[in-house]
Amino acid sequence: MQQRGKKMRFPTVASKRKPKTPIIVESPTKTRTLKRFLGDEYDVLATKGHVRDLPEKDFAVDLERGFRPTYEVIPARRRDLAVLAKHVAGADRVYLACDPDREGEAIAWHVAEVLGIEPDRRARIEFNEITERAVRAALAAPRPIDLNLVNAQQARRVLDRIVGYQLSPLLQQRLGGWGAGSRSLSAGRVQSAALRIVVERERERVAFVPQEYWRIRAVLRPVDREENFQAEVVRRDGEKLQLRNQTEADEALAELRQASYVVADVTRREVSERPQPPFRTSTLQRAASARLGFPAAKTMAVAQQLYEGVDLPEGTVGLITYMRTDSTRISAEARAAATKFIEANYGQEYVGPGARGKAAKGSQDAHEAIRPTDVSRTPDALGPYLTPDQQKLYRLIWQRFVASQMAPAVYDQTTVDISAGRYGLRTTARILRFPGWRAVYGAGEADDEAAEPGAGENGGAGNGSEPAEGIDGPAAPGEQKGKRNGEAVADRLPQLSPGEPLVLVDLLASQHFTQPPPRFTQGTLVAELERYGIGRPSTYAPILETLRQRRYVRSVGRYLVPTSLGIAVYDFLMEHFPHVMDLQFTARMEEQLDAVERGESDWVKVLEEFYEQFARWLQEAQTAEPKVIEGQTCPECGGRLVERFSRFGRFAACEKYPACKYTRDVGWAIAERCPECGQVLQVVLTRQGRLVVKCTAPECGYLRDSETHGEEAGGEESVQGGVQAAPKCEECGADLV
Ligand SMILES: [Zn+2]
Ligand SMILES: [Zn+2]
Ligand SMILES: [Zn+2]
Incomplete structure (x- = not known):
């Protein structure tokens, strides 16, 4: 059998030669990348993805017998498996080189089971970059398949199957009956928690009442020089100035027009700004969302191409490390290569200590950050060989990694306090003295996480590098809501000294409204999920994809908005399955799967505990009588009102339906x-x-x-002869009339 297989593929190989040892990987691209440096020593074969899974049409989980799953060979893989079987038959050892995580371990196990590769012939090898050094090291250190990892994967698969199969029919029955449409409804475990986050943010936005406030800036200059600069009025009688309406602003303006302006204090200090640590999956998805506009699934697909290998003149080369990771650690070799590169291209003084983030919640930290496999392959040099998307993502990863190993940027910051009667004004200027990591990341590029609207709310969560105070720094949690516009920072100020009088050139007053918390983008939602400990590097993108495919969430530009169907499903699940919707509960389930992975929990026990509760919730939901709305009766027939659900959400209906058709919103x-x-x-x-x-x-x-305009306002009016700008809509930029 095996000889025949060899002959078919390599007819010139002498049949008496010792057969080559097979190495099994997932993808044909990975095969090409490995063959480039392993040459003819090994027989490198691809499974072309998953080989076995739960069947699509059956439940296939035996609840009576330890949740035993019945797997089915994926029909499309049958032919490939037959070819693989010929190659591995008779081999003393078969290397299983699937990706280095739960998913990869499970594929390795399924392949071994399907092909009948006995445990003593299975040699699992793991490398997080497809480079000769890493692969040779892995070949020298084979290990058995880690059944804890496999079981963690099985537990997740079975858990999701139970929830999907048992919850979906109920959802269909309760929501499908009231209203048009025949699309089947389904619910999942982790994505329901993600749906909750999106729906509740939308509700918070709708309920948000914008607060009016006014800002006043003074245009000033030294007495003897035409060097105008602006300073913001920040204090009155030593307290923070708060102007809530035009009347209050006008009162302040009247006093400020009469005041004499004197420099009260000038402080100069050095401010340094540290680089961010290299990417892990969530931060890569977030930065690619903010800077490239990539949805998470696209980021992962392009990253996978870069990881598995791209055709360069020297052959197929893996350009980045494995893209599903929760670690920001880097290997000593990568650090040394980065140091050498920075010294050669920027100079010794640009080498930094290496930014290292705190491990994410639930992180095993067994792997490495996402970084280039060879830092000397610059984005520009690779340009001709990459697709435009590959080039953009590679540049992002390369720059972030190189920057993370560079010295902090250093600024000279000058703050000038000015007194004007009982008012205090302040202005700040910052001059870049030493670019450090900004030399590679670009001075114009703001910190990618804070650059995205709303990112400030939880920027830096699970991320140890707090950028220097006051510079593009993430806002404190909760500060985002109703946040007022930050103080502008100037490049340059005239030379000023305390006691120096100033001339008032103009006063600029502007009306503002506090803004509701921003909608999530794919990037900020991943960050939010990570903050709660929901989802893992391999699941963030699939969670978002499921919400989109089920039409629970739609995109408006880059922002995620729940659909009415999504809101209806949310309403129903919140009423009947509050635990499924509970973010802490979902996070605890993820932790339990991690414990299975570490060998600290038994996967069947985890499933038993979950199912015991879940079966009870399901039973209660199935038998629950519609909730009676207390204290209100049907205005048409006097009957009681009960709560119902439809595809259009929750509503109140007369209990005498269909005799009485009265309904109203809830x-x-x-x-x-x-x-x-x-x-x-x-x-x-x-x-x-x-x-x-x-x-x-x-x-x-x-x-x-x-969503209708008219309550928004903005713009700025000068009260001393300046130009009056037309107010603009803060969402679309159109002039408000
Ligand atoms: Zn009625
Ligand atoms: Zn009213
Ligand atoms: Zn508008």
């Missing part, structure tokens, strides 16, 4: 009161799939749709 009550009648306001989902604020009093028609 929303989420918010703290704000109706400006027209003083009753409780609620956020409700309209038939158009929009969340709006509506009064709960049936006779009051108050409704506020935050």
Whole structure:
């Protein structure tokens, strides 16, 4: 059998020669990359992906017998497996070189099981970059398949299968009946928690009441020089200045016009800004979302191409380390190569200590950060051989890695305090004295995580490098909501000394409104999931993809907005499966899978514990009577009102349906009161799939749709002869009339 197989592929090989040892990998590209430096020593073969899985049409989990899954060979893989079988038959040893994580371990195990490679012939090897050095080292250190990793993967697969198969029919039955459409509904475990985060953010945005505030800046100059500069009015009588409306702003302006301006204090200090650590999966997805506009799935697909190998003149070469990792560690060899590269191209003084992030929640930290396999392959040099997307992503990874090994950027920062009667003004200028890592990352490129709107809210979570105070730094948690515009930082200020009088040239007053917390992008949602400990490097992109495919979430530009179907599913699950929607519960399940991976928990026990609870919730949801809405009756027939669900969300219906067809909205009550009648306001989902604020009093028609313009304002008016700018919409930039 084996000889025949050899002859078919290599007819010139003499049949008496010792057969080459097979190495099995997942992808044909990886095969080419390995063959380049392993030459003819080994027989490198590809599974072309997963070979075995739970069947699509059956439940295939035996709940009575230890959750035993019944796997099925994936039909499309049958022919490839037959070829593989011929190659491995009779080999004393078969190297299983699948990717270095849970998923890869599971593929290695499935292949070995399907092909009948006995444990004493299985040699699992692991490398997190496809380079000759790493692969040779792995070949020298084979190990048995780690069944803990395999079982963690099986547990996740079975867990998701149970939830999907048992919850979806109920969802279909309860939500499918009320309303049009025949698309089948389904629910999943981890993505339900992600859906919750997106829906609740949208609800928070709709309920947000913008607060008006005004800012005043003074244009000043020294008495003897035409060197105008601006300073912001920040204090009055030693306290933070707060102007809530035009009247208050006008009062302040009147006083400021009469005041005399004197430099009170000038402070100069050195500010340094450390580089970010190299990428791990979540930070790569976030930066690629912010800087390249890549969805997470695209980032992972392109990263996989770079990892598995790209055709260069010297052959197929793996350009980056493995892209599914929660580590920011780098190998000593990579550090040494980076140091050498930085010294040669920038100089000794540009070499830094190496930025290292804290490990992410639940991180095993067994692997390495995502970095180039050879730092001397610069993005420009590789340009001709990469697709435009590969080039963009490689540049991002290369720059971030090189920057992480460079010295901090150093700025000279000057802060000038100015007194004007009982008012205090302040202005800050910052001059770059030594670029450090900015030399490779670019001075114009802001910190990629903070550059994305809303990223500041949890920027730096699980990430030990806090950039220097005041420079593109992540905002403190919670600061984002209703955050006021930051103080502008100038490049340059005139030379000023304390006691020096200043001339007032102009006063600029501008009206502003606090902004609601921003919608999530794919990048910021991944960061939020990671912050909660939900999802792992291999699952972030699939979670987002599932939400999109099920049409629970749609994209508006780069922002994620829940659909009415998504909100309806959220409502239903929150009512009947609060634990499935509970972020802490979901995070604990992930931790338990990690414990299985470490060999600290038994996977069947983890499943038993989960299923015991889940079966009870399912039973309760199936038998639950519709909730009666207390204190209200049907205005048409006097019957009781009960809570119902449909594809359009939660609503109240008369219990006498279908005899009485009365229905009305049921929303989420918010703290704000109706400006027209003083009753409780609620956020409700309209038939158009929009969340709006509506009064709960049936006779009051108050409704506020935050997506319609008119409540927004902005712009700036000069009160001393300056040009008046037209106010612009803060969302689309159009002029507001
Ligand atoms: Zn009725
Ligand atoms: Zn009202
Ligand atoms: Zn607009």
